Amino acid sequence: MNKYRSLKVILKRIKSNIMLFDSRTGLLSLFIVPYMILFKKMLVDIEDALNFCFGNTLFSEFIKPMQNKEEISALMHYLKDLRPRIILEIGTAKGGTLFLWTFVAINDATIISIDLPGGPFGSGYPILRMPLYKSFARRKQKIILIRGNSHDPRTLNKVKRILSGRQIDFLFIDGDHTYEGVKKDFEMYSPLVRKGGIIAFHDIVPGPAEKVGGVPRFWKELKSIMGTDKIMEFVRDWNQGAGGIGLIIKFW
Ligand SMILES: C[S@@+](CC[C@H](N)C(=O)[O-])C[C@H]1O[C@@H](n2cnc3c(N)ncnc32)[C@H](O)[C@@H]1O
Numbered sequence: 001m002n003k004y005r006s007l008k009v010i011l012k013r014i015k016s017n018i019m020l021f022d023s024r025t026g027l028l029s030l031f032i033v034p035y036m037i038l039f040k041k042m043l044v045d046i047e048d049a050l051n052f053c054f055g056n057t058l059f060s061e062f063i064k065p066m067q068n069k070e071e072i073s074a075l076m077h078y079l080k081d082l083r084p085r086i087i088l089e090i091g092t093a094k095g096g097t098l099f100l101w102t103f104v105a106i107n108d109a110t111i112i113s114i115d116l117p118g119g120p121f122g123s124g125y126p127i128l129r130m131p132l133y134k135s136f137a138r139r140k141q142k143i144i145l146i147r148g149n150s151h152d153p154r155t156l157n158k159v160k161r162i163l164s165g166r167q168i169d170f171l172f173i174d175g176d177h178t179y180e181g182v183k184k185d186f187e188m189y190s191p192l193v194r195k196g197g198i199i200a201f202h203d204i205v206p207g208p209a210e211k212v213g214g215v216p217r218f219w220k221e222l223k224s225i226m227g228t229d230k231i232m233e234f235v236r237d238w239n240q241g242a243g244g245i246g247l248i249i250k251f252w
Contacts, residue, residue, distance in 0.1 A: 015058060015061060018058070018061075019061050019062070022062065023094070023123075023125070023126075024126065025126055025128060026125065026126030026127065026128030026129035026130075026132075027128055028062075029062060029128060029129045029131070029132040030128060030131060030132070032059060032062055032132055033131050033132055033135050035059060036132060036135045036136070037135050039052070039059075040102075040135075040136070040138060043103070045103070046073065046076045046077060046080060046103050046104070048103075049076075049099070049100055049102075049103040050069060050072070050073055050076070050100070053065060053096055053099055053100065054069045062094065062095075062132070063094055063095045063096050063099050063132075064094060064096050065094075065096025065097050065099070065100060066093055066094070066096060066097075066122060066174075067096065067097060067202065067243070067245075068236055068240075068243045068244075070234075070236045071234040071235065071236055071243060071244060071245050072097070072100060072234075072245070074234040074245075075200060075234050075245050075247070076100060076103065076104050078232070078234075078247075079104040079170060079198065080103075080104045082104075082169060082170070082198065083104075083105075083106050084101075084104060084105050084106070084109060084169035084170040084198075085105070085106055085108075085109050085110070085166075085169055086109065086110050086111075086112075086163065086166055086167065086168050086169050086170075087101050087105055087109065087110070087111045087112065087168070087169065087170045087171075087172070088112045088113075088114070088159065088168045088170075088171050088172070088189060088192070089101065089111070089112070089113040089114070089171075089172045089174070090114050090115075090150045090171075090172065090173050090174060090175035090185050090189070091114075091115060091121070091122065091172075091173075091174035091175035091202075092113040092114070092115035092124070092125060092133065092145065093115065093122040093123075093124065093125060094122075094125065095113075095125070095129070095132065095133045095136065097172065097174065098111065098113045098133055098136060098143070099136045101170075101172075102136050102137060102138045102141055102143075103138070104170075105141060107138070107139040107140050107141065108139070108140040108141065108142075109141050109142070110141075110142045110144065110162070110166075111137075111141060111142070111143050111144070112143075112144045112145075112146065112159060112162060113133070113143070113144070113145055113146070114146045114147075114148065114150045114155060114159075114175065115145075115146075115147060115175070116147070116148060116149045116150070116175070116176075117147055119149075119175065119176065120176060120177070120178075121175070121176065121177045121213065124147070127147070130145055133145055144162055146158055146159070150175050150176070150184075150185055150188070150189070151176070151181070151184050151185070151188070156188050156189070159189070159192065160192070163192065167192060167193065167194035167197065168189075168192050168193045168194065168197060169193075169194060169197045169198070170193075170197060170198045170200070171189055171190065171192070171193050171197070171198070171199045171200070172200050172202070173185045173186060173189075173199065173200065173201045173202070174201070174202040174203070176213075177203055177211075177212060177213030177214065177215050178213045178214050179213065179214025179215075179217055179218055180214070181213070181214075182201065182213070182214060182215050182218045183214075183218055186199070186201075186218075186222075190250065193250050194250070195250055195251065195252070196249065196250065196251075197249075197250045198247050198248070198249060198250070199247065199248045199250060200245055200246065200247040200248075201215060201218075201219055201245065201246045201247070202215070202243070202244075202245055203215040203216070203242055203243060203244065204216055204219040204233065204235070204244040204245065204246040205235055205238060205240055205241065205242055205243050205244035206238075206241075207240075207241035207242040207243075208241065208242070211241070211242040212242050219246045222246075222248070223246075226248055230248055230249045230250075230251050231246065231247070231248055231249075232246070232247050232249075233245070233246050233247075234246075234247075
């Protein structure tokens with residue numbers, strides 16, 4: 001029994017060192033690409049996708065979403081009925097949510113994901129991870145990765161160029177969690193969302209500043225301005241100290 005336990009500890013250490021190495025270099029992610037291309041074909045629905053990336057395998061560790069499984073599952077089921085054609089995500093990190101969006105978006109959707117290399121609240125991803133993220137695309141979907149500061153007007157212009165007049169169906173804000181940062185993301189990118197589209201925020205649950213930043217404060221303010229009939233909250237437990245997803249249906 002003791003031998004078994006120490007073997008488990010050793011394996012866990014090896015796993016976390018591999019992950020640490022890859023999150024700095026992205027080198028090992030390159031080897032995952034063929035596996036991803038092969039495996040994603042076997043994943044049919046939202047449940048398969050969630051079990052795959054929240055699983056306990058080494059492969060799932062590469063793309064584990066920085067989310068609570070129940071909350072992101074609730075959001076995905078809600079989005080599935082909307083059949084988003086254009087998705088914009090701010091905050092790619094390990095690609096966890098990016099992977100999941102491909103299971104709610106339509107077959108020829110465009111999914112754009114922005115991340116700032118070395119950015120706060122997750123530190124972005126190395127350039128060598130890009131092929132892995134691109135390989136998430138299903139059927140005729142297009143994944144476009146932007147490595148830059150979402151607050152930079154040049155990033156906004158890039159997004160506008162990609163959209164070329166089309167509007168966003170679903171905007172996921174999970175980048176800079178400071179109060180000013182999340183507010184700026186909302187102010188800059190919400191005008192690109194179509195009327196009836198969805199804008200969602202991660203980390204609306206109050207908790208330590210290093211985890212949730214000023215998102216709970218911003219969400220509270222937004223809720224009081226927008227009113228509750230266009231708002232939904234997916235929160236497992238308001239005392240969990242972080243996480244929670246809030247969404248607004250754009251009515252203006
Ligand atoms: C919490 S993580 C995103 C997690 C991801 N959505 C998931 O659940 O798997 C936040 C990411 O936002 C990025 N970020 C922080 N500030 C940013 C900014 N101003 N522009 C773009 N990305 C930013 C960080 O680099 C980090 O990788």
